[in-house]
Amino acid sequence: MLSPEKNRQLTEVGPGTPMGELLRRYWHPIAGASEFDDAATRAVRVLGEDLVLYKDLRGRFGLVDRHCPHRRADLSHGMVEACGLRCNYHGWRFDETGACVEQPYEDTAHPELGMKDRIRIKAYPVEAKAGMLWAYLGPQPAPLLPDWEPFSWPNGFAQVVISEVPCNWFQCQENSIDPVHFEWMHENWGQRLGGETGPYGPTHLELAFEEFEFGFVYKRIKEDTSAAHPNWTIGRVCLWPNGFFLGEHFEWRVPIDDENTLSVTWKFTRVPKEQEPFTQAAIPTWRGPVFDEEGRWITSHVMNQDFLAWAGQGRITDRTLEHLGQSDRGILMIRKRFFEELKAIGEGGGPKFAIRDPERNRCVELPMMDREAVIDGFTKAEILADPRKRLMFTSYVFQAGQPDWVRDAFATAMGLEVIEFSGLGALRAPTTAGA
Numbered sequence: 001m002l003s004p005e006k007n008r009q010l011t012e013v014g015p016g017t018p019m020g021e022l023l024r025r026y027w028h029p030i031a032g033a034s035e036f037d038d039a040a041t042r043a044v045r046v047l048g049e050d051l052v053l054y055k056d057l058r059g060r061f062g063l064v065d066r067h068c069p070h071r072r073a074d075l076s077h078g079m080v081e082a083c084g085l086r087c088n089y090h091g092w093r094f095d096e097t098g099a100c101v102e103q104p105y106e107d108t109a110h111p112e113l114g115m116k117d118r119i120r121i122k123a124y125p126v127e128a129k130a131g132m133l134w135a136y137l138g139p140q141p142a143p144l145l146p147d148w149e150p151f152s153w154p155n156g157f158a159q160v161v162i163s164e165v166p167c168n169w170f171q172c173q174e175n176s177i178d179p180v181h182f183e184w185m186h187e188n189w190g191q192r193l194g195g196e197t198g199p200y201g202p203t204h205l206e207l208a209f210e211e212f213e214f215g216f217v218y219k220r221i222k223e224d225t226s227a228a229h230p231n232w233t234i235g236r237v238c239l240w241p242n243g244f245f246l247g248e249h250f251e252w253r254v255p256i257d258d259e260n261t262l263s264v265t266w267k268f269t270r271v272p273k274e275q276e277p278f279t280q281a282a283i284p285t286w287r288g289p290v291f292d293e294e295g296r297w298i299t300s301h302v303m304n305q306d307f308l309a310w311a312g313q314g315r316i317t318d319r320t321l322e323h324l325g326q327s328d329r330g331i332l333m334i335r336k337r338f339f340e341e342l343k344a345i346g347e348g349g350g351p352k353f354a355i356r357d358p359e360r361n362r363c364v365e366l367p368m369m370d371r372e373a374v375i376d377g378f379t380k381a382e383i384l385a386d387p388r389k390r391l392m393f394t395s396y397v398f399q400a401g402q403p404d405w406v407r408d409a410f411a412t413a414m415g416l417e418v419i420e421f422s423g424l425g426a427l428r429a430p431t432t433a434g435a
Helices: 004-011 018-023 104-109 169-177 180-193 302-311 326-346 371-376 380-385 387-394 404-414
Strands: 027-032 041-046 049-055 061-065 100-102 126-129 132-136 156-165 204-212 215-222 236-239 243-245 249-257 260-270 285-287
Touching: 004 018, 004 169, 004 326, 018 326, 027 041, 027 156, 027 249, 027 260, 027 285, 041 249, 061 126, 156 302, 156 404, 169 236, 169 243, 169 249, 169 260, 169 302, 169 326, 180 204, 180 302, 204 326, 215 326, 260 302, 260 371, 260 404, 380 387
Parallel strands: 156 285
Antiparallel strands: 027 132, 041 049, 049 061, 126 132, 156 260, 204 215, 215 236, 236 243, 243 249, 249 260
16 A cells, blocks of 8 residues: 555656656657648647647647747647747747747837747657657657667558546556456456356466566466466566557557546557568557447457556545555556656656667667567468457457548558457457467
8 A cells, every 4th residue: 555645656747746757758659640641730738738739831740838928829729830830819930949930010010129039938849750749848858769679660550549548647557567457357357248257267377577678577377378488488568667568569658647648559560471561651540439429438449448447446546545465566566666766856867768879779679479470470371260360460459449441551451351340258269368
């Protein structure tokens, strides 16, 4: 159990809070680049700050305060120019650094005052990578945006999925180092959702948790595996400070504010060998629903089940009431590390796991199960002969709501017939086995 003060330290993310200051020292994905194909601006809320993300006519992205400093108009309705964003109320224009570069009336009627030279708005760096737009809200110099190895894999179809989950980010991230929930939520409960009552799936026998250069690894042995299985020899990655890496996909839990989280998934699927060479022209982004049309939680897909579990703990989990067990050693480990890093940052230290050396930041590898299978791929015959492979290559099991246009693009890339996934509850052998 934690004290109320310790719980606040882990969960409060606004400017000036200890966790807010720690998280601001890392890059966070906040949108998909493809979302700006047909729109120039998007209102965003990140770490408790109301901002506007935009793409100007040069194709340069900016992230600035949502409100114009003149009369506080909403800049998410502004007009992009060749350079920067112009307020639609009185025409003041700001570049991506937050500098006011034009005030039409003042520049014409009173140029001698040089008023615009004294006006700036809050602005943060933005970089595009792997189809996502990343923001850095911390002090300079910024660390490098990690160049994770999967972002460079050839012959694959990637997609970005974004959802807003109504709960605090930290209970989402604790899920990243909680292996036993796979057994019960995605396997056993998944069966119940499909109308089956058992038998239950293989139970966990042994767990291990280790820290490494970029976060933590959890390892497991279940009734159907041994110590020779990659689940134990390699494991899965809880990526510092707010990510999860399972080999063919990443997940990030980006705080919107203290009570809401932006779930961002980057999913890679290697095309069958017959489809090589394949080059993806652009990575699509789509927004996944959390609730159905009647306002009920969607429970058919992997991530949707996680969303329900995270938010079911309350907007902000009251950790003064919890009772942790031996399976929660990983959760205790990351909490301990966060408290150590909060103290270090408060004393002027640098962020842990940040990359600043450009040479180190080239195609950075992470511990990964099934590396050869993901990178080398399979033939169509191999895919269609294996029920689990067939499922993964002909549907999207991770989250509900995949648009038809994304499914069609995926089908073209795979060269296979692709259908809408009907739900984990209908499966006897869940797709999350071994995750």
